[in-house]
Amino acid sequence: MKYVDDINLFKPNKDFVAEIDMTGSLGRIYHYPQRMNGCLFLLCLRGECDITIHLSEYKIQKNDIVTILPETFVHIHRQSPDCRLYMVGFNKELLNGINFFNSTMNYLSALIDTPIIPLRPEITELFQDYFMLLIKMKRIGSKPNKDLISTIFLSILHGVGSIHQNTSVATRTFNRGEEIVKRLVQYIIKHYTKERSVAFYADLLHISPQHLSTTVNKVTGKTVTDIIAKLVITDAEAKLKSTDLTIQEIAYSLNFPDISFFGKYFKRYTGMSPKQYRENG
Known part of the structure; x- marks a missing residue:
């Protein structure tokens, strides 16, 4: 076999x-x-x-x-x-x-x-x-x-x-807060390469940014920004490890204005630069 x-x-x-x-x-x-x-x-x-x-x-x-x-x-x-x-x-x-x-x-x-x-x-x-x-x-x-x-x-x-x-x-049925988080994640999966604003997702959900932030924190213990960043970083990590795209091309694909901004964002959540992550086995 x-x-x-x-x-x-x-x-x-x-x-x-x-x-x-x-x-x-x-x-x-x-x-x-x-x-x-x-x-x-x-x-x-x-x-x-x-x-x-x-x-x-x-x-x-x-x-x-x-x-x-x-x-x-x-x-x-x-x-x-x-x-x-x-x-x-x-x-x-x-x-x-x-x-x-x-x-x-x-x-x-x-x-x-x-x-x-x-x-x-x-x-x-x-x-x-x-x-x-x-x-x-x-x-x-x-x-x-x-x-x-x-x-x-x-x-x-x-x-x-x-x-x-x-x-x-x-x-399975969801309470109101869980339903908001569920729909939020669906919207983030659809739009994360272009949009990272809490206000953008609150508008899609027809609630205020404050209501969205409070609900997400109550249900998940995380912030809306954390959830968005998790998917952005996951995508960046995947591209760094499994593609030959340059770091600049990856930054642009995720709608960062330049490689410097992308590098700072990536390091904030991973503790290392995109270059270090790519070279780290």
């Missing part, structure tokens, strides 16, 4: 990847934040894994299935020595061919809010069969039929979506 190694998950000529990680290799690939350029599913058969998906930290445990959507930031902090993860991923070209977002419209919000859900052992076995089928197809070596790959992908996706729709995980 081939296990996941230091791989580029979504090369343009690959419709999918399918591997088993028994040695913590996935954690080494995602030991710093990276933006997912496809759709990734993880199925945990044993052990634990601490992971950040966008701004939220989670613990993956036995019988959990994880759905990581395109453009989502991923950072794996720790895998226990006995962690065993099945992984299948599908690149953006394949997703575009099946109109991914229309296919997930009924449960996309649930997948964003709750990317990790626990499964009953017998349901884990069903998903494991799908994962193993893709692993075996990959081992054959010849280029598989794209329609078949799309069908398997949709089967996994709709299977996860169906679980969301039929359990309390997908129907």
Whole structure:
């Protein structure tokens, strides 16, 4: 059996990847934040894994299935020595061919809010069969039929979506403050590369900046600026580690007026300069 190694998950000529990680290799690939350029599913058969998906930290445990959507930031902090993860991923070209977002419209919000859900052992076995089928197809070596790959992908996706729709995980209710924070994070994810003003997000939410700041601090213990900065810094870290963009190009991509301002902002939240971070392994 081939296990996941230091791989580029979504090369343009690959419709999918399918591997088993028994040695913590996935954690080494995602030991710093990276933006997912496809759709990734993880199925945990044993052990634990601490992971950040966008701004939220989670613990993956036995019988959990994880759905990581395109453009989502991923950072794996720790895998226990006995962690065993099945992984299948599908690149953006394949997703575009099946109109991914229309296919997930009924449960996309649930997948964003709750990317990790626990499964009953017998349901884990069903998903494991799908994962193993893709692993075996990959081992054959010849280029598989794209329609078949799309069908398997949709089967996994709709299977996860169906679980969301039929359990309390997908129907959790939020109080007013939690709802404001939830919508705020959605707006930040959409606009953080251009807007970092508390007033901008308060206006989108139709509340005053003071009301927004008070609510966010009460619900999360953080400031609105902290939440915005978390995503900006995560994006900057991902680009510094996984792209060849110059620091100046990264600064401009995140709407900083110049490299000096970007450097000071980055150091304020990380304790090091962008150059030091890039060179620090």
